[in-house]
Amino acid sequence: MTTRVEDILGLNGETEEVFKTINVEKPLDCEFDIGELLVVDPNAIEEYKFKQNETDYVDNLSRDNVQLLINELFKIPTEVKEDTVVFQLPKPVTRIPREKPCPKPKPLTKWEEYRKKKGLRPAKKEKLVWDEASKEWKPRYGMKRINSEKEVWAIPVPETADPMVDQFKLMREKKKERIAKNEFQRLRNIQRAHKIDKFAVSSVMPTDKPTPELMSKAAAVAKGSTASLGKFDRKLALEKEAKIKGKKRKFVDNIGSISTEKERTMKILDELNHSRPKLNYARVVEKQMKKDVKEEIRQKKEKKRGTRSSKKLGNKKAAIKMAKLNRIKGKAKGAKGKKRR
């Protein structure tokens, strides 16, 4: 027994001597970011020591820095979590760039904007609706929904309607029309959110393959886009004066032939007399733009299809898309027509 006690005592005496120090001395203090477990040691590397033994020097340097971080870390109060002692790390101080830009609020659609202005709240709609006909709950939207077109097996022909018209076909067409309208509005909302029509008015549009003329024009526009129309901008040594002129207004002579003047006045009066609504040019331009873009896409697709060996007219998807496009076009025309009448 006694020997064991002595052993233990002796061991204790030995270990106290064996313990190495945890103190590290450096001329300049290190910076720490405990939250990130980061040590920045601003002390210069001692070249001569490094050259004597490279690995030992770097290893010792790293050990010292780890020790400094641990000394710093053990100053933090500890907690017990799930039976282990843990340090609650502070938030990292080092600022690291984000991988994506800050999230932006979603742009409001035209309807949402209107709803906000009016202070309307969306009506709460339950997912399931009671179907009287089949006596069961059915989803409001989606598969096996209530009032599904697929389940209609008889449609009464309205008295005013042409009895020869296929009411089922009409119903399907109407549904497609609704889908097309929704798609159209969605695209318009995207356009509104990005203010595309503003750029459309600009004389210089962004393109994939800019020509030299377009580039010089863009440069001239950019130069003249200061408050002083580029008057005080610094110029390069051999830079030419940008020639960009606004449209000059032309006025009709005060004194002219009576017949033309009469014609002009009558024209104005005539226009005033008509109850035709005023043309919204922005809308017309927007529509035309969209039309052009769609036409382009269609042509590209057709080209692609042409290169392939098979000319499948029965390509269902393409046919549906074409139908959609035609309908949108037809609709736009129809709307115009109605206004004129």
Place this chain on the structure above:
Amino acid sequence: MTAVARVDRPKTRKGSRIVKAREPLTIENPKKTSFVKAANINQRTAQILKDLYTLKKTESVFYQKKNDIRPFEDVSHLEKLMAKKDTSLFAFGSHNKKRPQNIVLGRTFDRMVSDQFEFGVENYKALDEFKVAKIGIMVKPVLIFAGEAWQQTNEMKRLKNFLIDFFRGEPREYLGVSGLEHAISFTAMGSSTILLRSYKIHLKRSGQKTPRAEVEEIGPRMDLKLRRHKIASDDLFKQALRQPKGLKVKKKKNLEQDDLGTSLGRVHMERQDFGRLQTRKMKGLKKKKGQAASGGGEESGGDAAEAEPMEADEV
């Protein structure tokens, strides 16, 4: 002008979920890394990539196929590869006569490469060549930056920031003592050479509460010679550092902390209305329940009205 948001809608539920998962977040997920091999990569350089991959295993994608990419000439293909897996850090390895054992490390902001640094690897010793016990995965490493060169130039400062970004692992709220296992040190020898060393930390008793740290090199070991680099403009970097509104801690008004850590507040009071001051409560002054609702004058009137019929009965 920013690009127009996607016009075509995702066609499947799964697709829309993926698209949604990749939208910008207020609190971002840890950055993921793509490891890409060049067409001309040799075995040794591929080993370097593999070693870096092992250090960052859980949050990386290793592309097995070789790609004909030169990141300093055209990054578009690399950006595409990274967008595919939604990663925002990359490590790219190549090898040729002019630039042997070449690795390019970089990061993107908003799917576009912002910073990239090219290193020649010398004095390389692979992870496997160190015959020692390795560390577990998902260990947050201690990062050490030694040398005065880290503070000297803008490039080195940015490189330091980038290396922290690349190697830091997931952010932690709590850290156990056993989690203190791995250390990566970057020693700058001048502005063009960085010694990368990786250690396992052993905590020994020191006779005090704080343990004594010992390190053991576990690899990989490499001396990085900085070759070409391309860093983001200060504007772009600043934009990338911007924090969303929800994350910023609002400074509390009129609250200060003195040197002892005591928080002192200054409170502005409105002028007190002494007429409403609560003085000593007495039973006699207390209003009864029924009386409390109506005013003082009406109370007496009410009482009289009630009393009248009672009297009549008695008479």
